[in-house]
Amino acid sequence: MNSLVRRSNQLSLRRKYCGKYCGPEATGRNGKHNYEEFIRRHQRQARCSIVVQVSSEKSYTELYNYCSRFGSILSAHHYCVRQDEALHYVLMEYSTPEESAAAIDAGVTIGEPKSAPVRSPFLWFRAAGGGRRSSKMTISSLPKLHSLDGTRQVEQAHLQGLLRGATDIEEQVKLLHEQTRLNEIGIRMRFLAALQVERAIAGMFPAAQAQPFGSSVNGFGRMGCDLDLILRFDKDMGAKSILEAEEPSRLVFHTKETFSNGRSQTQRHMECFGDMLHLFLPGVCHVRRILQARVPIIKYHHEHLDLEVDLSMSNLTGFYMSELLYIFGEMDNRVRPLTFCIRRWAQTCGLTNPSPGRWISNFSLTCLVMFFLQQLRQPILPTIGALVKAAEPGDLRFTEDGINCTFARDVERLGFKSRNQSSLSELLLQFFEFYSQFDFHNRAISLNEGRPLSKPDHSAMYILNPLEQLLNVSKNVSLEECERLRIEVRNAAWVLESEVENASLSEEEGERKELSWGLLNLFKHPEKAVVRPNMFFKPRMVEVSDLFEQKETCQTSNSNVPTPAITYKSASVRHQVQCIKASTRSEQKQIRGSASSVPANSSKNRRSHR
Ligand code: GTP
Ligand code: MG
Numbered sequence: 001m002n003s004l005v006r007r008s009n010q011l012s013l014r015r016k017y018c019g020k021y022c023g024p025e026a027t028g029r030n031g032k033h034n035y036e037e038f039i040r041r042h043q044r045q046a047r048c049s050i051v052v053q054v055s056s057e058k059s060y061t062e063l064y065n066y067c068s069r070f071g072s073i074l075s076a077h078h079y080c081v082r083q084d085e086a087l088h089y090v091l092m093e094y095s096t097p098e099e100s101a102a103a104i105d106a107g108v109t110i111g112e113p114k115s116a117p118v119r120s121p122f123l124w125f126r127a128a129g130g131g132r133r134s135s136k137m138t139i140s141s142l143p144k145l146h147s148l149d150g151t152r153q154v155e156q157a158h159l160q161g162l163l164r165g166a167t168d169i170e171e172q173v174k175l176l177h178e179q180t181r182l183n184e185i186g187i188r189m190r191f192l193a194a195l196q197v198e199r200a201i202a203g204m205f206p207a208a209q210a211q212p213f214g215s216s217v218n219g220f221g222r223m224g225c226d227l228d229l230i231l232r233f234d235k236d237m238g239a240k241s242i243l244e245a246e247e248p249s250r251l252v253f254h255t256k257e258t259f260s261n262g263r264s265q266t267q268r269h270m271e272c273f274g275d276m277l278h279l280f281l282p283g284v285c286h287v288r289r290i291l292q293a294r295v296p297i298i299k300y301h302h303e304h305l306d307l308e309v310d311l312s313m314s315n316l317t318g319f320y321m322s323e324l325l326y327i328f329g330e331m332d333n334r335v336r337p338l339t340f341c342i343r344r345w346a347q348t349c350g351l352t353n354p355s356p357g358r359w360i361s362n363f364s365l366t367c368l369v370m371f372f373l374q375q376l377r378q379p380i381l382p383t384i385g386a387l388v389k390a391a392e393p394g395d396l397r398f399t400e401d402g403i404n405c406t407f408a409r410d411v412e413r414l415g416f417k418s419r420n421q422s423s424l425s426e427l428l429l430q431f432f433e434f435y436s437q438f439d440f441h442n443r444a445i446s447l448n449e450g451r452p453l454s455k456p457d458h459s460a461m462y463i464l465n466p467l468e469q470l471l472n473v474s475k476n477v478s479l480e481e482c483e484r485l486r487i488e489v490r491n492a493a494w495v496l497e498s499e500v501e502n503a504s505l506s507e508e509e510g511e512r513k514e515l516s517w518g519l520l521n522l523f524k525h526p527e528k529a530v531v532r533p534n535m536f537f538k539p540r541m542v543e544v545s546d547l548f549e550q551k552e553t554c555q556t557s558n559s560n561v562p563t564p565a566i567t568y569k570s571a572s573v574r575h576q577v578q579c580i581k582a583s584t585r586s587e588q589k590q591i592r593g594s595a596s597s598v599p600a601n602s603s604k605n606r607r608s609h610r
Contacts, residue, residue: 002045016489037325039217046121046191047097048074050104051304053124054088060145063090063125070106071099072411077146077185081306090145091188105349116280120196122304151306153223169425169500169518176344176519179335182221185276189305190216190227192470197231197311200281201273208233213322219329220366226308230319232275266313267291273311274298317467320397320405321363324384324466328370331411332380332418338427339369341519348523349488351481357479360485367447367463367473369569372431374450378420378528380427384409390414401439405467411478432493440482444472479512513551 008127054063057078067073071094080086093099100121109117110126110385157178166172190212197210209275214228215221258265270291283304290297297314303306312318329336346352346365353359373380391410397405422430443452444462447467455462456471460482465471 009095024055033330035217035323036385036409038326039211042187042191042217043195044097045093045188046195048095048100049093049188050093050100050121050123051189051192053122054090055125055306057090057145057147058090058583059088059125060090062128064092064142066125067092070103071095073143075146076143076152077148077188079149079185079189081304082470083303084537087304091150091185092461093188096498106306116347117173118280118282120199120282121192122196122282123177125437146185148183150187150189151224154179162520163520164516166518169428169496170423172519173337173341173428177183177340180222180340180344180472181336182223182225186223187216187219189307193227193302193305193307193309194229196281196283197277202491205233211319214310214318215362217320218325219336220325220343222340222343223373226310228318228322229309229311230316231311231313232315232316257358267296270298270311270313277311286534317403317405317465318401320399321407321467324387325337325366325370327387327409327411328373328381331382332373334380334424334427335369335373338373338424338431339366341424341428342369342431345519345522346488347493349492351485351488356476358476359481360474360477364461364463364474364477367445367466368435369431371445371447371450371463372434373427374447375434375452376422376430378418380418380420381450382414382416384448385450386414386416387411388448403468420435425496429493429496429500432489432496436486436490436493438486442488481527492522587604 014594024510041572052063052067054060060076064073064076074093075096076093077091079089079091081089085536094103104119104121104123104171107119107123109115115206159176162175162179166175190566191209194210194212198208201208209232210229211232212227212229215225216227249386258268271289274287274289277284277300282299283302285303286299286301295312295318298311299309300311329339343352343365345360346360346362351360352362352365354498370381374383384407387407390413391406392408395409399405439452442455443476444455444464446453446464446469447466448464453464459475459477459480461474461477463473465473499521502517
């Protein structure tokens, strides 16, 4: 790895950061999808696509008929954006980017004379003039209009009904994932939003790329998640030719440096892009500039896509972090459903919040899940350190500030195979138990090592940033919020444990359908949170169920209440329990004896009472 780093340092002198995807085509050999492949496929799909607003889906036949003249349409998807009334759109994909470009080139500008005539993939379909109609086509050749909506989130009541009707908690976790994850059309729409920005500035910045990252592409996004976009100006526009040519080009572009401070320059550039988006880009509205943040961003809403966008121009590590999460999600098909379930739980008990603050972010929470899966006795995920070790020259990646984001993209090379057979419900319970005992006070979480480390500072929660290990991903989390997390995981462990137990007791399907059970009881609202102070901060050293073989009821000698007769698996546990019982009995006797020998109104008695 050292030689890799040395080589990379030399290379980074020639190319500040790796261009689009300069490594060799890295398609996984394990049948799993590869992130770069996934991104490229969706970028191409976006370049082949247009979005046309129509009066209703009934316009589809006519629209298809009209648009077919520009090329062959591979697929069409109808979706709605709900404002005062439902607005209808059809997203159509041509077979080549040239065909969609031909359709866009055929667009005209009408309406407000003061509006800027901007060319973009967002169009609307006006009624045919002079009563002319497009020639009729045979219905058999019309591709089906898919009605998968990329904006609509599953109704709460519908989801609850589905969860109630599931057979077990395992199925509930899977259903939750299937029903709430970002669908294919939602992903397409996000790549179109990125393309729109890229195209808008392509005249002056032909190599600029607006690349989606975060939950929209890492496989952990739910319907309605925001789009994180990074606008990259590939400074080495000729990088490819520099690397491939025998000698570097001697022709160098003149450039303009307006500020000596790089951060001020980025802020000023972003302000300018913010104005441009606000003034010219169709669909872009509610533009907000948050330029003083550690990573300055421009936030906006896209009204044709019903989408919130966060656009940044620096911090490429977020992009590579998304790739790491994508790789983890692809490695084992329990990773995503489990994370979805935990993110949902955290949302419903008010641990996470869409706006940033002193609470844990979805990203930090996802890191907690990944770490949990790494540190298991039978790990489900490898450490990031192992991924870094398995990197090859084709995996070299650097950000513009030289941060090393090199790790193996083809995980097959790792030879990692998990032998962990735990079900999703077992893992969920183990997650809650693990963090209810985790020593947040003294330990930091390292995904690079897959084990806790000593905490380098006094932050309430410390998660080493996997790509910049001197930074803490969860620096924002306050002590109070960290305590709340510990309380909530403990509560969740308690609720889930009794849910698992009840599920095995009550096999009555009909009864179940009526009841709230399993995850439905876990996803409570903050005001209904069950807080049991006596349960907190007592690390459970062993599972109670591990101690006993079976349960049956019998009558105890000094009470009429039936209590369980227990067979112990371990002789030493039996001995300990008997000792505890004996000493408790003798203490009880002493208390009774001393209580009867002290007068009821004595000062000693009053004091002990207090
Ligand atoms: P939601 O937007 O809540 O659905 O989740 P998200 O994963 O998109 O989180 P967020 O929008 O906050 O961040 C977007 C992406 O930026 C994350 O997925 C990470 O890849 C990356 N990211 C966020 N915070 C950090 C950080 O502190 N360090 C690094 N390296 N990457 C980060
Ligand atoms: Mg996001």
